[in-house]
Amino acid sequence: MFKAKSKIALVSTTLIALLALVGCGQTAAPTPTTPNATTTVDKKTISAAGSTALQPLVKLAADDFMGKNAGVQVNLSGGGSMTGLNNVASGAVDIGNSDVVVTPELKDKGLIDHEVAVAPFLIIVNKDVTVDNLTKAQLSDIFTGKITNWKDVGGKDAKISIIGRAKSSGTRATIVKIILDGKEFTDTAAAQDSTGNLLTGVAQTPGAIGYIDAAYLKDTVKAIKYNGVAYSADTVASGQYPIYAIEHMYTKGEATGTVKAFLDYIVSPEFQSKSVEKSGFIAISKIKK
Template sequence: MFKSKSKIALLSTTLISLLVLVGCGQTAAPTNSSATSSADKKTISAAGSTALQPLVKLAADEFMSKNAGVQVNLSGGGSFTGLNNVASGSVDVGNSDVVVTDELKDKGLVDHQVAVAPFLIITNKDVTVDNLTKAQLSDIFTGKITNWKDVGGKDATISIIGRAKSSGSRATISKIIMDGKDFTDKAAAQDSTGNLITGVAQTPGAIGYIDAAYLKDTVKALKYNSVAYSVDAVTSGQYPIYAYEHMYTKGEPTGTVKLFLDYVLSKEFQDKNVEKTGFIAISKMKK
């Protein structure tokens, strides 16, 4: 009888101990799939180039649809903003039309080239000029030429509408067309490509620059050195106004950020979406 009571007491004590352990969270980690997926939910932040934004947004939407629980937050601000933000660690990915600046080269930024962005020179539709040379454009953007009649157009003032100094588009135009010279102080500066297009469309005699993905029929695209933009013109070297598009990370990407960049660079995404959004696949460029 005593032994039976002892066994019962021992079993009761063991059961109570197990219940206490469960209450204190001392059980083994759960292995069900829902718990695992909850732990893996992450948010990716990306900022920078508004020129690259249409491509990154499409990639983000598709990536989120394929990966439940993942959120990709995307904002603009310009290429240099993206570079500075990723260098400081305030975003996971910095989107840029330009390579990393000298002052950020020691910040451990890793470059992921994702596409080629061709740029266009655009004007208000009232401008009668259809073609400009490199020299003419440089003189316009630096303020040396201020009237359309000096480049074969009608007697009308040239209004320059460009981007802010944080813009990679501005840096690209300065490098390729102006050999590094800066824009005249009389040039208006817009904080996004969309606002630039609106400004050019609404301002008589206006000229500006955008990446090809944003072209609308509210403005006119010019030939450059008598060459009209086309994918073939870029890949053959006849049309030189383009930039490689970069998605920078601070250090090698890991986890969900790496999976996102792998998706952007995947054959599935590149073949289906790069040219559809107005860009050119890097694989098409002649080395």
């Protein structure tokens, strides 16, 4: 009986002590929780538009990011680099994807540049074209309309059909800058509104030539050498292969919330080392600017 009473007294004493602690405003320390990846974002929907050259990489990053952050939605569309720049400047999208730097007319719009990768561009031809290499001078003469037959650059007697991009394209701007030294394409060149359509056009048109970023290359066309050098990540990084562009993702003002978290993920060592080169791009850290 004494032992039973002692146990009851002990329990009562413990309860009184606990109630006293609560009355004094003291509580037990909370149990630590594992940080959740979604704590860095604010659950909003992100919209991005622009460069179709950059689009495959952004889509891959978006899929990864949405998988890691439940409730986040990244809506992605193309339209070309100029479309991306104009849309982000106007506030129509959160991110403008571009192969080129912001244009002078948009310099006062408060756009912030985020460099995310390097996109190498390839000169491609229809598989019936026997030429395997073109120099800068030969390509310039082809794209400006001075050379119109493959026999004039060592190929067979066949018409050259140029399939390029629209003027809103950053890929086109890159080719104009690097290969044409600012000269414009001949008016006879066809203009496609996306890299995918250009690729299809070259694949289906005998004697066709065009240009795409490496991420889009398929065995339906043939990539040729430029000045005797074949594209590879190493030849780009070493400076031997100069047809590439820094890829930009612009925001209007400093990125915050989910947009910042998404951009931070794209340039993170995790994504850059795991996915960038596998997607046909080159990690931004590998290029000396």
